[in-house]
Amino acid sequence: MQPIQLFDPASSTYTYLIFDPDTREAVIIDPVDEQLERDMAALGEHGLRLVWSVETHTHADHITSAALLAEHAGARTAAPEGCGIGTAAVQLKNGDVLRFGGEELKALHTPGHTAGSMCYLWRGNVFTGDTLLINGCGRTDFQSGSAAALYRSLTEILFRLDDETVVWPAHDYNGRSHSTIGAEKAGNARVAGKTLAEFTSIMNELHLPKPKRLDEAVPANRHSGLRHDAGGGPAAPRNTAGYAGDVEPQLACEWWQKGDAILVDVRTDAEREWVGFVPGAVPLPWKKWPGMALNEEFDESLKAAVPPGKKAVFMCRSGVRSIAAAKRATELGIEAYNVLEGFEGDPDENGQRGKRGGWRLRGLPWRQG
Ligand SMILES: N[C@@H](CCC(=O)N[C@@H](CS)C(=O)NCC(=O)O)C(=O)O
Ligand SMILES: [Fe+2]
Structure with a gap:
């Protein structure tokens, strides 16, 4: 073979x-x-x-x-x-x-x-x-x-x-x-x-x-191809191509709690149930990869979830799918941000997730599924 x-x-x-x-x-x-x-x-x-x-x-x-x-x-x-x-x-x-x-x-x-x-x-x-x-x-x-x-x-x-x-x-x-x-x-x-x-x-x-x-x-x-810095970074959004910016989980949470942003969780249902979820975040799984046919259902649900004038902040497990979703939202005319390090954070040297950040380990609101 x-x-x-x-x-x-x-x-x-x-x-x-x-x-x-x-x-x-x-x-x-x-x-x-x-x-x-x-x-x-x-x-x-x-x-x-x-x-x-x-x-x-x-x-x-x-x-x-x-x-x-x-x-x-x-x-x-x-x-x-x-x-x-x-x-x-x-x-x-x-x-x-x-x-x-x-x-x-x-x-x-x-x-x-x-x-x-x-x-x-x-x-x-x-x-x-x-x-x-x-x-x-x-x-x-x-x-x-x-x-x-x-x-x-x-x-x-x-x-x-x-x-x-x-x-x-x-x-x-x-x-x-x-x-x-x-x-x-x-x-x-x-x-x-x-x-x-x-x-x-x-x-x-x-x-x-x-x-x-x-x-x-x-x-x-050195970060398995992730282009953002796995060690944290500035609190202000960072400029990026194709969407409004990358934000630290804390800033995303602040925007969301003030009512300025809708938090969209693009992980699969199984991941949320298994690992934990953020009460109040809109669950909208991103199941596509680049180049695949666009999914009208995703687009329609997103447009319905984000009222005009609000930002959308996208979160996945470690911050890869959320970038793809933020880019798509931008194409739909939404001011879209990516939550750096996602829900669980990038794995550290020992493969342990979350030690470098991520929503869950920063004391931001979440619950076990
Ligand atoms: N021209 C290529 C780089 C080519 C190159 O340096 N290749 C490396 C491998 S990463 C090498 O070891 N080349 C050996 C050789 O060309 O003899 C580029 O700009 O990306
Ligand atoms: Fe090489």
């Missing part, structure tokens, strides 16, 4: 979907935020239930959709422990195994492209991230990269796998899809037959331009 390989042309990134054919539980590796709609469609098409969203490293060239997939598809997030992705629910160590149905994905710590980078093994396949590319390898000139560490990871970890192991990289800039350990060991232009000194000198002479989205991508990817 082969992984499903998906390509993002803007960043030349490969995303992989693998699954257990019996239970249909699936894992996605290195998803790209702009491709959320494609990936949701792929899950639907193959009848898959996404249980894990996994990163090979903190990407510098695109933003992950891990947080979006957690919200929209219910995936748990996992990332290498050395990558500074504190929002990932599981921090992977070398040798750790992620289970999906009866299948296992095994993490191998392969530092070099970045200090935390990992590769993942599954049924004779290795997902090499930017550690090993086809006839190439990841650069080592930023994000705590190290040519010496990469040389060790390539020659002492990856090249010791069986020659037949199929190599699935995170990028290819020349249209190639996969390779094998045997082929790379024999012919990879940067590392095959090279000494450490030769490899280091090749890496030092690359002089590649900095990835165009580096400054935007790295901070966002």
